Amino acid sequence: MSNWAVGTMESAGNLTRPRHIAIIVENLPVPFDRRVWNEATTLRQGGYDVSVICPIGPGAKRRFEIIDGIHIYRHPLPLEARGLSAYLIEYSVALFWQLVLAWRIYKKRPFDVIHGCNPPDLIFLVAAIFKLFFGAKFVFDHHDINPELFEAKFRKRGILYKMVVFFERSTFRFADISIATNDSYRDIAIRRGGMRPERVFVVRSGPNIERLRITPAKASLKKGRAFLVGYVGVMGAQEGIQYLLEAAAHIVHGIGRHDIHFGLVGSGPELGRLKALASRLDVAGYVTFTGRISDEGLLDMLNTADICVNPDEFNSMNDKSTMNKIAEYMALGKPIVQFDLTEGRYSAQEASLYARRNDAIDLAAKILELLADGELRRRMGAFGRRRVIEHLAWPHEAPKLIEAYRALFALRS
Numbered sequence: 001m002s003n004w005a006v007g008t009m010e011s012a013g014n015l016t017r018p019r020h021i022a023i024i025v026e027n028l029p030v031p032f033d034r035r036v037w038n039e040a041t042t043l044r045q046g047g048y049d050v051s052v053i054c055p056i057g058p059g060a061k062r063r064f065e066i067i068d069g070i071h072i073y074r075h076p077l078p079l080e081a082r083g084l085s086a087y088l089i090e091y092s093v094a095l096f097w098q099l100v101l102a103w104r105i106y107k108k109r110p111f112d113v114i115h116g117c118n119p120p121d122l123i124f125l126v127a128a129i130f131k132l133f134f135g136a137k138f139v140f141d142h143h144d145i146n147p148e149l150f151e152a153k154f155r156k157r158g159i160l161y162k163m164v165v166f167f168e169r170s171t172f173r174f175a176d177i178s179i180a181t182n183d184s185y186r187d188i189a190i191r192r193g194g195m196r197p198e199r200v201f202v203v204r205s206g207p208n209i210e211r212l213r214i215t216p217a218k219a220s221l222k223k224g225r226a227f228l229v230g231y232v233g234v235m236g237a238q239e240g241i242q243y244l245l246e247a248a249a250h251i252v253h254g255i256g257r258h259d260i261h262f263g264l265v266g267s268g269p270e271l272g273r274l275k276a277l278a279s280r281l282d283v284a285g286y287v288t289f290t291g292r293i294s295d296e297g298l299l300d301m302l303n304t305a306d307i308c309v310n311p312d313e314f315n316s317m318n319d320k321s322t323m324n325k326i327a328e329y330m331a332l333g334k335p336i337v338q339f340d341l342t343e344g345r346y347s348a349q350e351a352s353l354y355a356r357r358n359d360a361i362d363l364a365a366k367i368l369e370l371l372a373d374g375e376l377r378r379r380m381g382a383f384g385r386r387r388v389i390e391h392l393a394w395p396h397e398a399p400k401l402i403e404a405y406r407a408l409f410a411l412r413s
Contacts (some may be wrong), residue, residue, distance in 0.1 A: 019409070020109055022102060024126065025117040026094045027143065028055035030072055032323060035181075035205040038119055040070050043397040043405070051111065053101045055094065058267070058292050065144075073101045084154065091120050098126050106130065114406070117141040119149060121167040124174040131174065137408055140175035142185050148317035152238040169193065177408050179203050179401070182343055184320035200341070201404035205324050206394035211295065212331040217304040223288070226259040227371050229309040230305025230334070234296060235268030235289075240313035240339070242277060245378050246360035247311075247367060249281040256363070260286070260371065263301045267292040302332050307370050307377060310338035314357035322347060327392050330384030335377045337366045347392065351384030 021043055023036060030052045031037040044050045051071040063074050075097030077090055105111060114136055115162030116123030127202060130136040150164045178200045180186040189200045222228045233239055251257045264287060278284045308329040312318040319341045326347045329336050336352035338344050353370055355362040370377060
């Protein structure tokens with residue numbers, strides 16, 4: 001057994017059993033939520049029993065399966081939310097299933113911890129029942145800052161915004177410890193959430209180098225053009241993909257460049273709208289929207305790309321959030337163009353060029369600048385891959401997660 005497993009056992013009558021962790025995540029199905037899967041496998045390797053509650057999704061339709069010793073329980077969601085009313089329906093249905101499945105798991109194998117991954121900040125309602133009545137601990141895994149996310153999606157405040165703020169505050173107050181994805185989130189947990197600093201642990205979302213393999217390019221993905229610009233991520237309202245499409249339109253129609261193709265990997269509630277925007281901008285023939293595809297297809301697109309982009313718009317959420325796609329691009333040795341955001345610059349450093357915030361024309365200029373200089377692309381790509389291997393990859397973060405759990409079980413109250 002790994003040295004990490006020290007302290008993971010507890011007495012149950014005359015027997016000793018591994019401590020059992022129940023992870024709840026709503027944003028993506030497992031194992032496709034890479035951060036959650038890295039955490040689950042790390043805890044399993046550390047000697048814990050691990051169960052996961054998550055939604056059904058493309059490629060993850062089975063209601064129950066065991067992968068690498070991790071028990072995965074999936075529940076249906078009625079729709080892919082877009083708009084306030086749809087989110088309310090989604091969250092209500094998810095909360096119902098999370099409670100049902102948590103109780104089903106607890107009856108079979110009582111768990112010691114609920115590890116809740118937001119969004120939304122409602123999982124504390126499930127955790128509170130098991131904490132108050134059965135003594136389970138609650139770990140809050142802080143993936144998104146939801147008040148800022150609400151503003152980014154809906155561009156307004158009001159009673160619903162106040163409820164989001166209340167749920168965030170309640171989540172922090174119920175949590176025994178909080179896991180932050182970066183120092184900006186740690187500061188929020190302490191300053192806004194009122195958590196004691198020694199109970200907030202930074203565990204970044206480092207990529208798994210073994211999954212992100214460098215493979216030969218596939219020329220067919222360039223659609224007969226000289227260059228490919230790659231993107232991977234959710235097709236959502238706050239991802240700024242409209243800026244990328246506007247940049248493509250400027251490159252094609254404003255500059256007159258017809259030798260660049262754009263490959264966009266991912267699905268989400270805005271996919272249809274973005275395809276329609278590409279048609280209106282008359283760049284549909286220069287853009288491939290793949291939707292959600294296999295890991296193999298994703299790696300083919302990114303390995304073929306000459307550069308990769310992160311067009312996340314500047315807002316209070318994106319500026320403070322660490323985007324997984326940046327480190328994944330770097331792991332594959334790809335130079336990056338992105339807007340100048342605080343955590344994006346921390347992650348990429350010299351692996352990226354930085355366009356003026358929310359400026360599609362400057363984004364286009366930085367793309368063209370990088371495509372024009374092969375040696376610069378090589379240097380930036382090499383820097384990024386080296387930074388991931390030496391500092392950002394998941395093996396550097398896994399021990400921090402295990403240490404957070406050691407601290408959790410050492411708490412007296």
